[in-house]
Amino acid sequence: LILLAAAPLACAQTAPMAPDIAATPFQPLDNGADYVKRIVMIPMRDGVRLHTVITIPKGATRAPMILSRTPYNAAKRSERNVSPHMASMLAEGDDGYVANGYIRVYQDVRGKYGSEGDYVMTRPLRGPLNDTPVDHATDAWDTIDWLVKNIAQSNGKVGMAGSSYEGFTVLMALADPHPALKAAVPMSAMVDGWRGDDWFHNGAFRVNNLSYIAGQTAARGNGPAIATGVYDDYEFALRAGSASDYAKRFGIDQLTFAKKIFEHPAYDSYWQNQALDRVLGARPLKVPTMHVVGRWDQEDIYGPYAAYAATEKLDTGNNMNHLVVGPWRHSGVNYDGSSLGPIRFTGDTAAEFRRDVMLPFFNQYLKDGAPKADTPPVLSYRTGANKWQRLDKWPLTEVMRPLYLKAGARLDFDKPAAGAPASTQADDYVSDPAKPVPFIPRPVRMFDGAVWKPWLATDQRSFSDRPDVLTYVSDKLDAPLQISGQAMVNLFASTTGSDADWVVKLIDVYPDEVASQPELGGYQLGIAMDIFRGRYRTGLDKPAAITPNKVERYRFALPNADHVFLKGHRIMVQVQSSWFPLYDRNPQTFVPNIFFAKPGDYRKATHKVFHAPGMESAVELPVLPLAK
Numbered sequence: 001l002i003l004l005a006a007a008p009l010a011c012a013q014t015a016p017m018a019p020d021i022a023a024t025p026f027q028p029l030d031n032g033a034d035y036v037k038r039i040v041m042i043p044m045r046d047g048v049r050l051h052t053v054i055t056i057p058k059g060a061t062r063a064p065m066i067l068s069r070t071p072y073n074a075a076k077r078s079e080r081n082v083s084p085h086m087a088s089m090l091a092e093g094d095d096g097y098v099a100n101g102y103i104r105v106y107q108d109v110r111g112k113y114g115s116e117g118d119y120v121m122t123r124p125l126r127g128p129l130n131d132t133p134v135d136h137a138t139d140a141w142d143t144i145d146w147l148v149k150n151i152a153q154s155n156g157k158v159g160m161a162g163s164s165y166e167g168f169t170v171l172m173a174l175a176d177p178h179p180a181l182k183a184a185v186p187m188s189a190m191v192d193g194w195r196g197d198d199w200f201h202n203g204a205f206r207v208n209n210l211s212y213i214a215g216q217t218a219a220r221g222n223g224p225a226i227a228t229g230v231y232d233d234y235e236f237a238l239r240a241g242s243a244s245d246y247a248k249r250f251g252i253d254q255l256t257f258a259k260k261i262f263e264h265p266a267y268d269s270y271w272q273n274q275a276l277d278r279v280l281g282a283r284p285l286k287v288p289t290m291h292v293v294g295r296w297d298q299e300d301i302y303g304p305y306a307a308y309a310a311t312e313k314l315d316t317g318n319n320m321n322h323l324v325v326g327p328w329r330h331s332g333v334n335y336d337g338s339s340l341g342p343i344r345f346t347g348d349t350a351a352e353f354r355r356d357v358m359l360p361f362f363n364q365y366l367k368d369g370a371p372k373a374d375t376p377p378v379l380s381y382r383t384g385a386n387k388w389q390r391l392d393k394w395p396l397t398e399v400m401r402p403l404y405l406k407a408g409a410r411l412d413f414d415k416p417a418a419g420a421p422a423s424t425q426a427d428d429y430v431s432d433p434a435k436p437v438p439f440i441p442r443p444v445r446m447f448d449g450a451v452w453k454p455w456l457a458t459d460q461r462s463f464s465d466r467p468d469v470l471t472y473v474s475d476k477l478d479a480p481l482q483i484s485g486q487a488m489v490n491l492f493a494s495t496t497g498s499d500a501d502w503v504v505k506l507i508d509v510y511p512d513e514v515a516s517q518p519e520l521g522g523y524q525l526g527i528a529m530d531i532f533r534g535r536y537r538t539g540l541d542k543p544a545a546i547t548p549n550k551v552e553r554y555r556f557a558l559p560n561a562d563h564v565f566l567k568g569h570r571i572m573v574q575v576q577s578s579w580f581p582l583y584d585r586n587p588q589t590f591v592p593n594i595f596f597a598k599p600g601d602y603r604k605a606t607h608k609v610f611h612a613p614g615m616e617s618a619v620e621l622p623v624l625p626l627a628k
């Protein structure tokens with residue numbers, strides 16, 4: 001007994017200097033969790049390994065997989081909350097996948113967060129702009145190939161979904177899809193950075209991108225936040241000068257992607273060759289696809305429709321390519337869709353869509369033995385009427401009815417009469433780059449999500465009485481009026497300068513009083529609004545100076561709308577020449593590259609909008625007779 005007690009302890013001791021942080025990352029084991037997480041580095045064909053987080057429901061067998069490829073940190077995208085429950089841990093929009101037993105996969109795109117390799121912003125496909133052997137199509141292909149061979153709990157079928165940049169990577173995968181990629185849902189996808197998505201709208205640059213570029217490309221992980229030291233973004237951007245001056249102030253002009261943008265202000269081959277609608281429209285349609293977008297998508301309101309339209313031509317049976325438009329902000333499909341700003345809808349339209357439309361669509365193609373889903377070619381939430389509509393095609397009409405801008409701030413469907421006195425044949429305003437029209441009421445907090453996300457639904461009343469905004473309004477409608485398609489601006493205008501921007505806003509004016517929601521009395525809700533940089537009027541790739549005082553025609557499409565202007569409402573059109581600081585200012589003096597305009601180039605100009613015979617400015621509306 002004595003001997004035994006004196007014996008040294010049998011178990012080895014941990015050396016005091018053993019490193020307390022292990023070389024391989026610690027993953028807590030939680031036997032109570034309803035999932036298993038696997039973190040793997042998946043090798044691509046060029047040897048680069050991509051960091052991939054795979055969340056597998058515990059006990060899964062023959063489960064399908066949903067893959068998202070992200071520049072926004074796969075680890076974080078896979079962990080909204082720390083929780084033993086997959087539903088609480090994953091993103092809100094992943095609710096349906098969890099409820100239906102899917103394996104959820106997030107992967108960092110090459111060069112970002114945990115992935116190896118070089119990052120190139122929205123890396124173009126191999127071809128004229130990409131001389132490497134890899135792109136998002138090959139990376140998606142290699143990833144899917146690895147997943148189906150290595151995830152034993154899967155049934156070998158993969159779907160891809162994701163919004164915005166993650167929607168762009170979904171579309172890229174469709175350029176050359178792996179055979180196991182069975183269905184795709186690109187949401188709010190960035191498709192054409194110049195025409196009307198993130199970087200520019202019709203040539204006008206979106207200044208908020210400068211901080212995005214710093215955040216995304218200054219480092220492999222999170223880049224630095226930009227601290228302007230000025231509460232009002234309007235004030236700061238105005239003081240900064242041109243967009244390149246703004247960038248220079250923080251060194252952002254040294255970042256490669258900012259240089260690329262500044263070198264390509266026009267719609268040249270750099271932008272044209274990477275526009276995904278052009279790319280996908282020229283390849284066979286192989287994968288059932290549901291393009292999803294929000295009606296008030298403040299970031300990518302152009303591309304999803306363009307990608308749908310380009311690929312729809314390939315869908316000869318009208319059964320593979322679908323479009324869904326909900327009453328949402330950018331990426332709103334993945335969050336609560338009950339309202340946008342003060343505008344309310346019929347319940348949580350986003351959860352409803354995910355549960356009743358998107359999941360059955362994925363299930364049909366991905367789940368063993370799942371029934372065929374009843375997916376309409378087009379599903380559109382018709383705003384104003386506030387009803388989901390199942391449609392055969394989009395747009396519903398391309399027959400346009402011009403709504404004329406008239407003397408006396410009026411708007412109606414009758415062509416302006418000939419013979420009106422010359423003084424009533426145009427309206428003018430002074431557009432002063434020193435006092436640009438704000439895009440939301442000041443102080444502008446452009447980087448505050450709560451302000452930014454719903455901004456397209458902002459009450460336009462704050463602008464309608466500015467002397468540098470022309471406002472035209474119809475009589476009260478005595479019957480509802482439905483538009484379903486893209487309104488077309490047809491503006492006859494002149495300027496005393498040699499360049500000009502034209503912002504045109506189609507607005508639904510609510511009645512003076514709204515009994516059910518008093519704060520909407522007189523509300524001016526933007527239905528379709530956009531900007532056009534005048535120098536591109538004769539060709540998007542051919543900037544040309546405007547001859548001072550010469551009347552020219554500016555023709556451009558507004559974003560898609562499916563809207564009913566209700567009886568008792570009025571239609572309004574506002575015309576202005578700046579939308580600041582979201583869009584950089586046009587100096588109104590023609591310079592070769594607006595990014596590098598000098599302070600002296602920014603000059604006041606008098607702009608005139610004509611409503612004279614032969615110069616009938618109008619917004620042409622895709623009007624439809626209302627269904628009985």
Ligand code: PG9
Nearest residue numbers: 122164165166190198299
């Ligand atoms: N709209 C964002 C974006 C996409 C692509 C390029 C740049 C920005 C996004 O929300 O991801």
